[in-house]
Amino acid sequence: MKLSPVEQLFTVFNETTSILQEELSCTYLEALAETGENLFHGSVLQEEISEINAKRLKKSYEKIHLSAFAKEDIRKAFQLAILKGMKENVQxxxxxxxxxxxxxxxxxxxxxxxxxxxxxxxxxxxxxxxxxxxxxxxxxxxxxxxxxxxxxxxxxxxxxxxxxxxxxxxxxxxxxxxxxxxxxxxxxxxxxxxxxxxxxxxxxxxxxxxxxxxxxxxxxxxxxxxxxxxxxxxxxxxxxxxxxxxxxxxxxxxxxxxxxxxxxxxxxxxxxxxxxxxxxxxxxxxxxxxxxxxxxxxxxxxxxxxxxxxxxxxxxxxxxxxxxxxx
Missing domain, CATH: 3.40.50.150 (Vaccinia Virus protein VP39)
Known part of the structure; x- marks a missing residue:
């Protein structure tokens, strides 16, 4: 089954956030901000990441070309990831x-x-x-x-x-x-x-x-x-x-x-x-x-x-x- 643009983006946000959350010992939302930064710059910016996970992250980021997505699809996918993170730690x-x-x-x-x-x-x-x-x-x-x-x-x-x-x-x-x-x-x-x-x-x-x-x-x-x-x-x-x-x-x-x-x-x-x-x-x-x-x-x-x-x-x-x- 073909994923919608929002689902494609959310999948990448979620997978890479989970990797970073574990590697950096931080909250899901903090890791989501880090992965969004990586995706925007097109590289893994965190130096403390293990080599194997840096490769996994790069592979995930390469699936996504932001220019191919509508702004609203990017916003909705990012919002879904934020909502997931907020369930962990809601104020x-x-x-x-x-x-x-x-x-x-x-x-x-x-x-x-x-x-x-x-x-x-x-x-x-x-x-x-x-x-x-x-x-x-x-x-x-x-x-x-x-x-x-x-x-x-x-x-x-x-x-x-x-x-x-x-x-x-x-x-x-x-x-x-x-x-x-x-x-x-x-x-x-x-x-x-x-x-x-x-x-x-x-x-x-x-x-x-x-x-x-x-x-x-x-x-x-x-x-x-x-x-x-x-x-x-x-x-x-x-x-x-x-x-x-x-x-x-x-x-x-x-x-x-x-x-x-x-x-x-x-x-x-x-x-x-x-x-x-x-x-x-x-x-x-x-x-x-x-x-x-x-x-x-x-x-x-x-x-x-x-x-x-x-x-x-x-x-x-x-x-x-x-x-x-x-x-």
């Missing part, structure tokens, strides 16, 4: 954004951001999966990606991920809620890390800081992202459904009144989540500027199961219609 904020959500955010970015060349920031870039998924969908546009991530293994994976897909991405290994030094961007995407931010001293510098105790990290991410965006730029966040129901929600609402226009909220299908409590939505904002106006009516949508093509098509048509009426 709550390291969950990967589902592909269907990446496709949807990519569609929204394509529709809202009209510039032929634009800068796109993901301040919670993780392994780079959402950023590269969205970039791959901007067919007729040139995207300069910027990603920030505090975890050293995840950012190494994001770097390898972008290289394998030949994506133009600048990566910063840092806490995104500390001062960031980048020129303002045209758009932001983020699957917001939900929880409390432990650095109260730094949080106190934000308008959305809690009056007492730890502040919500996801609120601070929103404020930091709006500050990093050009006036009139768009922001697309995966948010918890209860975002506007928390004790800090009134502060968030008044912050939006002065700094951004809510364009829409798309509630993701409940079937995607383990429980109603874990359910999420996509929040679309536009940073306020001299020439911006809030929409007459925000786009409020309950998305059908994304496995329902007819229902999804209907909703996408409605979104498209709303954008042409409001832009």
């Amino acid at each position: 709550p904020n390291h969950q990967m954004t589902p592909d269907s959500v990446g496709m949807l955010i990519g569609y929204l970015v394509q529709k809202f951001v009209r510039h032929p060349v634009f800068r796109l920031l993901d301040p919670a870039v993780g392994t780079g999966n959402l950023l590269t998924s969205v970039t791959n969908q901007q067919m007729d546009k040139q995207v300069e990606g910027i990603g920030m991530e505090i975890d050293d293994v995840l950012i190494k994976l994001a770097y390898v991920n972008a290289n394998l897909q030949e994506q133009s991405v600048q990566l910063f290994h840092q806490d995104s809620l500390q001062p960031i030094f980048i020129d303002p961007v045209d758009a932001v995407i983020a699957d917001l890390p939900v929880g409390y931010y432990p650095d109260d001293e730094r949080a106190a510098e934000y308008k959305l800081a809690a009056a007492e105790g730890h502040s919500y990290a996801h609120h601070l991410f929103i404020e930091q992202s709006i500050n990093a965006t050009k006036p009139g730029g768009y922001l697309f966040f995966v948010i918890p459904n209860g975002l506007f129901e928390s004790p800090e929600a009134p502060k968030l609402r008044s912050f939006f009144k002065e700094s951004a226009h809510i364009q829409g909220i798309l509630q993701l299908p409940l079937s995607m989540f383990k429980s109603e409590k874990a359910a999420k939505s996509i929040l679309i904002l536009q940073k306020a500027g001299e020439d911006t106006r809030p929409p007459k009516e925000a786009l409020l949508v309950n998305l059908p199961a994304l496995s329902n093509p007819a229902g999804t098509e209907k909703i996408l048509t409605r979104i498209s219609q709303w954008i042409s009426e409001n832009k």
